Amino acid sequence: MAKEIRLGKGLSALLADAAVAEPREEDYINIPVGSLDPNPYQPRKTFDEEMLRELSASISVHGVVQPLVVSRGGDGRYTLIAGERRLRAARMAGLQEVPAVVRDLGERELMEVSLIENLQREDLSPVEEAVAMKKIMDEFSMTQEQLSRRIGKSRPAVANALRLLTLPQEVLEMMDRGQLTAGHARAVLSVSPELMIPFAREIMDRGLSVREAERLAPLFGLEAPARAPKEKDLFLRNAELEMTRSLGTKVQINGSERRGKIVIEYYNAEDLERLYELLQG
Structure with missing residues (x-):
């Protein structure tokens, strides 16, 4: 062989x-x-x-x-x-x-x-x-790990690339037309599925940078008075934003600096596997 x-x-x-x-x-x-x-x-x-x-x-x-x-x-x-x-x-x-x-x-x-x-x-x-990447995996029954070794890319890079295919077709077409970058797409992936197309349109219409899109993603679709009657502690808010950017998915911190819980969202089995590997280091 x-x-x-x-x-x-x-x-x-x-x-x-x-x-x-x-x-x-x-x-x-x-x-x-x-x-x-x-x-x-x-x-x-x-x-x-x-x-x-x-x-x-x-x-x-x-x-x-x-x-x-x-x-x-x-x-x-x-x-x-x-x-x-x-x-x-x-x-x-x-x-x-x-x-x-x-x-x-x-x-x-x-x-x-x-x-x-x-x-x-x-x-x-x-x-x-x-x-x-997906065609290679399908045609040759390769795992993401096998593909990453074959093409010389890291396992997270392969996983992040394949995650793009879970985006709605309209968002993929925006990327093909050059209206959204891969960085924008990762920000879109961090919102809930029903918000992906509206969020992508918002990024395109407002000409947001990747960093601006990442900052907006955790807030998109939320109504401040109904969902956040009390302003969250600045430290926790910053921690949420940093973790959202680092993990490439929506992260919520509920509680205080002394006690609380962290909610990390995922949208399919590959997304869960990707987050598991990132959290395992």
């Missing part, structure tokens, strides 16, 4: 078993752009048109500097593994051929390499990254 490899050394690190070692000279070929089929496991759905035009202009002058990575298909065709943005820009520049490295991969290897390679990219949106 191939040894598990963390990301950080590029696609070559993902393909480091004997069957797909460092490319040989004969692995480099020029492929007609019409012979390339799209990657069926590409998690990235949106491409910045301005960045594509800039890359296309560069390719028109210098050509495709970094080869694409492809796998052989049937009837002389090839399936793209990595380099879709370069391929789109090359087509935009009118190139008829592109340089590529050929890797002979089975369908399972193609899926795994394609999905994990995309998680290296900093330009994936948070939602695309979370969808890719």
